[in-house]
Amino acid sequence: MINEIKQEILKDIEIYKNNSDDHYDFWNEHIKYVYKEAISLSELYKADRTIVELGALLHDIALIKQVGDRKDHHTNGAKLAKDILEKYNCPKEIIEKVIGCVLNHRSCKNATNLEELCVCDADILAHFDNIPMLFNSAFNRNKVKLNEVRTWMKECFEKDYNDLSDKTRELFKLRYKQICEIVLGE
Numbered sequence: 170m171i172n173e174i175k176q177e178i179l180k181d182i183e184i185y186k187n188n189s190d191d192h193y194d195f196w197n198e199h200i201k202y203v204y205k206e207a208i209s210l211s212e213l214y215k216a217d218r219t220i221v222e223l224g225a226l227l228h229d230i231a232l233i234k235q236v237g238d239r240k241d242h243h244t245n246g247a248k249l250a251k252d253i254l255e256k257y258n259c260p261k262e263i264i265e266k267v268i269g270c271v272l273n274h275r276s277c278k279n280a281t282n283l284e285e286l287c288v289c290d291a292d293i294l295a296h297f298d299n300i301p302m303l304f305n306s307a308f309n310r311n312k313v314k315l316n317e318v319r320t321w322m323k324e325c326f327e328k329d330y331n332d333l334s335d336k337t338r339e340l341f342k343l344r345y346k347q348i349c350e351i352v353l354g355e
């Protein structure tokens with residue numbers, strides 16, 4: 170079932186890519202990193218891997234399918250995820266937990282269980298894994314000037330780092346320091 174859902178999401182991502190101005194590839198720029206980090210956190214924190222995998226794959230489904238406003242993509246995503254999971258006859262108790270992962274993925278402070286926490290943290294760690302995307306976001310999407318880019322990126326990294334759950338923040342302390350050293354020259 171996970172693979173079938175992944176294939177369905179990849180098709181939606183292809184449509185999104187072809188319709189977006191900068192040909193944004195949601196899989197290669199974001200979801201694949203969230204998926205990878207979420208799996209590794211699920212092993213570390215002994216969370217349910219199936220729920221975490223499905224949560225990671227579906228957490229931004231409303232953005233991918235371009236349903237509703239960005240600010241509501243967690244609530245719209247929860248509805249879309251429910252429809253997709255029901256279509257694949259996913260057991261009800263799994264559907265409910267995956268919906269929780271989608272609904273509460275915007276902040277680790279909202280996570281109500283380990284699976285939701287893995288998806289939230291992975292959503293942030295995906296940014297640490299894809300620094301080239303942050304440059305695209307700075308220069309192309311937000312038109313940040315070269316002399317302001319360090320401050321802009323520092324704020325992004327700091328916000329991400331502070332948004333991590335306490336235990337994941339502790340685990341990624343060195344990585345964060347290395348990013349600041351290498352990318353920001355600190």
Ligand SMILES: [Fe+2]
Nearest residue numbers: 228229242274
């Ligand atoms: Fe999101």
Ligand SMILES: [Fe+2]
Nearest residue numbers: 199228229292
């Ligand atoms: Fe995301």
